[in-house]
Amino acid sequence: MILTRAEELCRERGVQFTALRREVLEAVAASEPPPGAYDIAERLSRPGRRVAPVSVYRALDFLMELGLVHRIASRNAFVPCAHAHGIGENVVFLICRTCGGIDETTSPEVESGLGKTLKRAGFTPAHSILEVEGDCGACRDKARGAG
Amino acid sequence: MILTRAEELCRERGVQFTALRREVLEAVAASEPPPGAYDIAERLSRPGRRVAPVSVYRALDFLMELGLVHRIASRNAFVPCAHAHGIGENVVFLICRTCGGIDETTSPEVESGLGKTLKRAGFTPAHSILEVEGDCGACRDKARGAG
């Protein structure tokens, strides 16, 4: 459970896992497809309690700092980290254009290949994003069954 | 020269390489660091002739369709294509966080590695973006000289 991981991580680092941060993380984890910041703000707001987007952004920054949430640059959306991997580790985001779902995987092959390419180009990497848009297995099977 | 390539490409496809499209392409090619759409609009505007951002977006869409311009998702910026490569071909963008310059390269290693990873994940790709942020060789050398 990502909430448990969040609690542990915050305890380790001596930072606060506040109610708002928890709620934002829950919203990111529960929303399908991956929500934008404004979607989260709307989801957390009710009559009598408005959560402003700016508060959501702050919570998201916090969660991204801890590696609990990733930002999908090509969608302006946020996904919960599925892997508990180290910060800065290269991940591949698989964005299904049919169901809108976003999966996350790692790729040693890409990592080593990219390392060679960067070395060849004389470029020192700090971090990178790799986002692939296409069709996930489930949607492809569905289409095949229907077609 | 990218303008020559643009003219040929438009002639081949029977589409118009209008004055505005040419100016937008020139602006993208001449601006350093890579400009946003609003930067381009401002650059092309003068007293007596205002180029609205929406016109720039349309020209950029056109140029991207032809593969003459790329959009950098992590920066909301646009760069001229440096390679005349096929549309959909995987490229790697090298974004220098010091000088802001964005270089473009291809990587067969990444391509094949990514292919394996996607197959393993059962994901059918349509297109992908790979953007690496770090320090370019020139800036690293400069820092070394100064440090």
Next chain:
DNA sequence: CAGGGAGTGATACACTGTAACAAAGCCGCC
């Protein structure tokens, strides 16, 4: 209680991108 730091609320604003419709230019056809 005074002081300080972290977190949140609230407002305003800047930046990025799109929708809708009108006006202008181009082009083939009569």
Next chain:
DNA sequence: GGCGGCTTTGTTACAGTGTATCACTCCCTG
């Protein structure tokens, strides 16, 4: 040349995304 249809551009308005700033609360410490 004039007409009709298409593409391109202008104009306005708007939606969506993200940040700056300041005030307020809460909690901890001395």
